Amino acid sequence: MRLRKMKRFKIAVIGAGDMGRNHVRSWIAAGHHVVTLCDVDEERSIALAHEFNVPNFVKDYKEAINDPQIEIVSICLPLVFHAPVTIYAAQQGKHVFCEKPLASSAQAAMDMQAAVEKAGVQFGVGFQRNYSNGVEQVKQWVQEDRFGRPLVMNCDLLQEVRPKLAMHDRNGNQGPVVDACCHAFMMWQTVFQSKPKMVYARGGIMAHERPEIAHFDQLAIDTAVITVEYESGDIGTMTVSWGLAKKFKLHGRADRIIGPKGGAEGHFNNFGNKTLQIELYDGENKETVELPQPDLFKVQFQRFAAAVEEGRPAPVGFTQGRDMLKLSHAVLESIETGKIVCL
Ligand SMILES: NC(=O)c1ccc[n+]([C@@H]2O[C@H](COP(=O)([O-])OP(=O)(O)OC[C@H]3O[C@@H](n4cnc5c(N)ncnc54)[C@H](O)[C@@H]3O)[C@@H](O)[C@H]2O)c1
Known part of the structure; x- marks a missing residue:
């Protein structure tokens, strides 16, 4: 053939x-x-x-x-x-x-x-991390009901003030809630196979005294604790900060998912390593699962190009891009108003 x-x-x-x-x-x-x-x-x-x-x-x-x-x-x-x-x-x-x-x-x-x-x-948007074999594996475990329902998924992103200062400009890249949390939001929606229902978040500007970003008219919120409830009843939570001290050594923990029957821990959507290790917890048993990780950018472009060639919509486009933007804006609204925001 x-x-x-x-x-x-x-x-x-x-x-x-x-x-x-x-x-x-x-x-x-x-x-x-x-x-x-x-x-x-x-x-x-x-x-x-x-x-x-x-x-x-x-x-x-x-x-x-x-x-x-x-x-x-x-x-x-x-x-x-x-x-x-x-x-x-x-x-x-x-x-x-x-x-x-x-x-x-x-x-x-x-x-x-x-x-x-x-x-x-055709139009595609760059959520390459969601092509991770880790995300696919966790989604599969959820579909097989290995963990039970409801699920709680927890992600951390802890970083020092970004060397790319424009990331802190409220009128530019808009800080981590818009720029970076979208990868976690995309993963939660994929694993839960459900849409967000409501969000509650608290946060603020941790790096407000840093001279290197003092020239911006308005600083973006750089730190937040976010809780999102999905229509499925599952919950995603995240602690994010780009406001930490220079050369700060405490990094975010691995992603975790837990349910009434089991759970898993690992950097599910990591794109830096060739192999992913996920700890799978099944009742009282614990197992380490190793997965090969392809070049996620390459996979992303292969899939986009195939869609363009075949004249079908890109696998990830406006629908997902707008969903993630809507959720990011709801997080910011919740921080600013102190209220739960329904989506
Ligand atoms: N998918 C991911 O994992 C991921 C990771 C990091 C950044 N990003 C996104 O990628 C985008 C770019 O981020 P980056 O980290 O490469 O930024 P960067 O600052 O490293 O690069 C941006 C480049 O654009 C150039 N530029 C600015 N205005 C221009 C214009 N009008 N015409 C031509 N060139 C112009 C700058 O000179 C700069 O070289 C952002 O939207 C960011 O959120 C995605």
Whole structure:
């Protein structure tokens, strides 16, 4: 039997920072051709272009997108640029893959979706961690009723003030509730196979006295304790902080899931290691389960490209992106009002 030959798409990666590097590397690993790199910081795109043999580098995203050979635009820009670049790319008839979080506001997300639907192009959003074999395994255990119901899932994210200071700008990347918790929210929704019903959160700005972020007009909430109840009756909880001291050594604990019959512990959606270890608790028994972990960015682009080639919607797109944004905004509303927010 002959295997069908996969189409090799021509890609423009917009943004040559940390995620830009992951996108270039992984689009190539997935078998596609990164034709152009774009960054306002030319030195960055030149260095990355040389590292991965990308033939073109430009400073203006419109120039990158206008190139007729470009088929997919891969966006790795700060949050405020997700909407304008997606909308421009869609208007030029290009498929778009955009990093999470989807957009800086619900209105911006709606504008992106309207432009993509009008143009009839495909759109995907970057929740690569959810392709983890750990998430898949825990979801399977839940479906097999190994833990019983209801479930409580707990995640931690503890980090020092981000070296990328713009992450603390309330009007920029909007802090960890919007920028980082979305990965945990995506995992909870996947494992519980249910939608969030209500959220209660408390939090504030732990790094309010740090001089390196004093120039922002408004600081984003950097620390929160979040509880989300799902329609299934399951609960997700999270402690998050980006407000800790320099070189702080106390990191977040592994993810945990517990139910009346059992539970599991491990970094379920970790994407840094080639092997995942999960402790599985079954009544009084404990077992260590080892799982291979593929390159999650590569898997993400393989699946997106296959969807584009076959003309079907991307596996993770506006529906999930908007769900996660809505939950992040509900968390912020709960912190600001002190009230439970119903979704
Ligand atoms: N999926 C994940 O696990 C994950 C992890 C980290 C970051 N992200 C997301 O990826 C996105 C980018 O984050 P990053 O860490 O790569 O940021 P970064 O600051 O490292 O890179 C952003 C790059 O965009 C460039 N840039 C800014 N404005 C531009 C413009 N108008 N035109 C062209 N270039 C411009 C900057 O010069 C910079 O090089 C963010 O949305 C972030 O939330 C996702």
